[in-house]
Amino acid sequence: MNISIKDRATRAAFSKAVDIAINRIKKDPQKGMQDVVNIFDNYLMPKSSEMNSGKNAIERMRKEIADPNSKWVSFAEDIVNEIDENIIKTFVINAGYNAAYKGNNLRCQLQKEYDCNIPWTILFDPTSACNLKCKGCWAAEYGHKNNLTYEEMASIVEQGNELGTYFFILTGGEPLVRKKDILRLAEEFNDSEFHIFTNGTLIDEEFCKEVRRLGNLSFALSIEGTEESTDFRRGDGVYKQVMDAMNLMKENKLLYAVSICYTGQNYKYVTDDDFIELLTDHGCKLAWYFHYMPVGADADVSLLPTPEQREHVYHKVREIRSGEYPQNIFTIDFQNDGEFINGCIAGGKNYFHINSLGDMEPCVFIHYSDSNIREKTIKECLTSPLFMGFHQNQPFNKNLLKPCPMLENPGRLTKIVNDSGAKNTDLIASESAEELQAKTTPYAMAWNETANKLWKETHGDKEVKKEAEIAE
Structure with a gap:
């Protein structure tokens, strides 16, 4: 009972501090951002003296916003002026207090207790149905007849909350095929945040009004750059529908990002300054960049970027999110x-x-599973052989520019899958781990030299030499 009372009191104080910061940003953006940094420091930073990385980040933020011309001060001003206040406040409380403060404390405790991974966020597919069939999308392989029931989705959120997870990402299929159930879920679990990856073609005025009312929904709209490249991957006319959805979301002051799959064909344009300006003009605040993954038996490996093309994206994404870049947008390269x-x-x-179908997979791009939520709890799934294989082997490379056990570290995923007895979850054409490895190994070997060069430039050559020996 005392913990509950303390939690309510702390949350109330956090909420009040957020109100003050939002109002101050409107009047004095620089002082308002100083308030925001103080909130992060007081509520979200670990108190342990061993956890210095967070404190160092806080001090870098303080130094950055000391400049009244800082891009991030201007960015904060854009957010409070262009996004609905209920959405801003709900997002900060859910993602900040519930997920990053209260949730992380519980997650850390449970990770030690169970000696397994406990997630910050859970992705789930309400449905396999989609009105598009995009090249390189795992959902295109899944078919259109499978759905999680509303009760199963609610159970995922409830079990997540019990583990300290308050941030949920909905993928598919096209999640908004289940639009009514998603709104119901957001209302029932208003202390959790829901981020929806969508093709944008099902967003309408009525839906936008409900999103504003609820406050705990944000979006990532899929786009591939030009009209030609978007329609090439997603279908004729999709680019225009996405642009229309952006305009509608901007008019309704919704919070949204874009989701960009970069390939050897579109990598230049999706990082071009004109494209970024187009996004910010339409009210976009965040861009997710995802490397093309050759998942599925019919995946086109010719779309994989060359090392030179991936390096271009590496540099350009960092330039775009730098304080010197003129457009107010934050970029993440997965x-x-x-x-x-x-x-x-x-x-x-x-x-x-x-x-x-309820299969728990380590990653949206890794379609192998040894556990299903219709048979086990999420906690039980996290201690399964497949998930423990990840827990015991991460990171998969000391050069963190080669993070993925599938794409950049040949054999690592194959061993985990085979040792765990996990099954392939592709619903159309089953693909063994060895078959997937055969497609990714040439890419991994080609990227190795560039990755080591980039890592050496920023981290020295001690670990690079060791990893080069292993690669040989």
């Missing part, structure tokens, strides 16, 4: 930013994936 999160984050280390 593959090339491995060094900031200690490599692979799959297998429950930071996240895992539940498909529309």
